[in-house]
Amino acid sequence: MEELTRAEERIMQIVWKLKKAFVNDIIEEMEEEPKPPYNTISSIVRILEKKGYLNYKAYGKTYEYYPAIGKDAYTRTTFSKLFSGYFDNSPVNLLSFMVKEQTLSETDIEELKALINKNEK
Incomplete structure (x- = not known):
């Protein structure tokens, strides 16, 4: 693409x-x-x-x-390039960046914690 x-x-x-x-x-x-x-x-x-x-x-x-190409397919491809190019395919690096840049609210953080806890089960 x-x-x-x-x-x-x-x-x-x-x-x-x-x-x-x-x-x-x-x-x-x-x-x-x-x-x-x-x-x-x-x-x-x-x-x-x-x-x-x-x-x-x-x-x-x-x-x-x-x-001809759906938004979801484009988003996945674009995010994959961003994720690998800037965050070395590391979710920790991505979240660390987001926390340091203060782009996450307390509500966002709580929702992410719940998502992680749900994913662990």
Whole structure:
């Protein structure tokens, strides 16, 4: 699975959310102002189609795009690369990083403890 640029990933997030979309639907869903030009988004969508992330259904000269790769599959692959590249495939290193960076609330920690205890049984 080929890696995505930030712009490509942002568009995939929108298409996963909408399940199917025309380029105008994608632009409409984008939060930034001013909205990016139609041709820019259309070009990125075509790149995503060539990379195998999107399929389309043609309606004359108009194309409706839908995901060819599910968000879960992409998440697993991306996380696996992150996990091995930055945390040496070590859950301890990952959790240690999260605790040190204070990204875990007390509730998060309690839920993780419960999950670990449940997994031990």
